[in-house]
Amino acid sequence: MAEGQGAPAVARPVAPKKINLALQGGGTHGAFTWGVLERLLEDERLAVDAVSGTSAGGINAAILVQGLAAGGRQGAIDALNKLWNDVALRLAFSPLRNTPWEKALWGHDLTYSVAYQTFETLSRVFSPYHLNPLLAEFNPLRQVISENLDEARLKQDAKAIRLFISATNVRTGKPRVFGRAEVTTDVILASACLPNVFRAVEIEGEPYWDGGYLGNPALWPLYHERGAPDIVVVQINAILREELPTTPSDIMNRLNEISFNASLMAEMRAIDFVQRLLDAGRLEQPRYRRLFLHVIEDEARMREFKLSTKLNGDWEFLQTLKAYGREAADRFLADHFAAIGRESTLDIQRYL
Secondary structure (H helix, E strand, O other): OOOOOOOOOOOOOOOOEEEEEEEOOOHHHHHHHHHHHHHHHHOOOEEEEEEEEEOHHHHHHHHHHHHHHHHHHHHHHHHHHHHHHHHHHHHOOOOOOOOHHHHHHHOOOOOOOHHHHHHHHHHHHOOHHHHOOOOOOOOHHHHHHHHHOOHHHHHHOOOOOEEEEEEEEOOOOOEEEEEHHHOOHHHHHHHOOOOOOOOOEEEOOEEEEEHHHOOOOOOHHHHHOOOOOEEEEEOOOOOOOOOOOOOHHHHHHHHHHHHHHHHHHHHHHHHHHHHHHHHOOOOOOOOOOOOEEEEEOOHHHHOOOOHHHHHOOOHHHHHHHHHHHHHHHHHHHHHHHHHOOOOOOOOHHHHO
16 A cells, blocks of 8 residues: 555445334235245345234234344244245145135135135134134144244343234223233234134133234334334235125125224324324424335235135145235335335325
8 A cells, every 4th residue: 555545445334224014914815924024034225123913914023023033034034934834734734725626716716615605604603602612722823823933032032123913802892912022822813813713812811802903003012112213014905996895705805804904094094193293393303203104015916815815825825925925025125215214105195
């Protein structure tokens, strides 16, 4: 180096942008979220600050958090892959499957299969308490979750990020959000407990149903604890449908979408109201702060799948959903990565 010449400048590594993830529930459609998460984990420009999830979103969220704590990005990818492989293996023996000729006729849709029609009829006449009067209930998810969930790591690992799982208290009709240290197999089963399919899950003497009725997913824990300002919603339930549903199955499908989106839309309205008051200078910061909302979705494709497909655990179907999720996340990163930390990219009018 010549005398008097300064040392060459060394570029400092750019810190990853922190985001919060809010993961919707929707049965096996949660495989879409699996694909989204895998693609986001591959991008080292991002870091997850906290995760809120409900039902299938809660399962994905818990496995994501423990995987990150145990083995970083690759640990989380591997943990999610194992989870969904186990789901497919367990549901391969489910009675709710299309026969080969039914699959040839209707593809992934189970609506008109003999098995699904029988299930629909039974669930409208009998409750889970009639069909399964024993105290010990069969739930194919219980073994999958218990074999994949590391409760001790979630409770004790200091490296684990914040985690929130939502369930609905049957007795009070109020939501309950369980923090990371409270998450158990029963908590996740409660968050995914459809009342016409499973008996309520009892936790600390209180019965719980699916969290999707009152928090799908809950957004407020993500900003209440003063974490990163960006919230990325992974949406799997369609907001908009142009056509009027007229068949019984289509009507039930739309009712399911509306009810499972209602709490999310209510929270979106509240956030938008606060943000507009901030814009007008009518609220004080930092008590109230700016939030940036984003969404990863593929409504055009997800609208094509009827309600029955949320119970379809066929591996080919799960792989299709995962691919859709990866593609949706890829589009989000290409179009909106630069906006993270600066502005919202979600069209709030769709939720108001």
